[in-house]
Amino acid sequence: MHASATKTITIQYVAMFKDQANQSIEKIETEIKTCAELYKYLQEKYKFTIPLSQVRVAVNHEFCSMTHLLKDQDLVVFIPPVCGG
Template sequence: MKIQVLFFGITTDLVGSSTLELNIVDVATVADFKKSLKEKYHQLENLNSYAIAVNESYAADNLLLKESDVVAVIPPVSGG
């Protein structure tokens, strides 16, 4: 199935794009997505953590993804 992936902050630099359309297996959780993303983009392993949002809501690792979902990869934010 196809999903749209949006990258923010440092993840854009690590992946080399702010948006991608990816094909993933038909039955995939957020945890499965994160694992396949790190396999494809090894640079993401340099981040200690990042959040995932699906269709504009933060998502737990056990959420099942659906065709045409929009998945955002959100790095940690720091500021002062």
């Protein structure tokens, strides 16, 4: 029984991530397990400048922790720190 851990994740880019990735939405096939691992992968790919510790994440429109386990068909949005008051 070899169930593949590959899943399709949709990433929606907002704010500066949208500028740095040069797109607003992307689907990837991946075996990445957590939001933190996904962010590190994207940070490497697009040279995101914001450290993981300053980023929030929402999966399927709900804020969650970076240790959240990703599932097939998840929609992930990484949210950079918001400036201003």
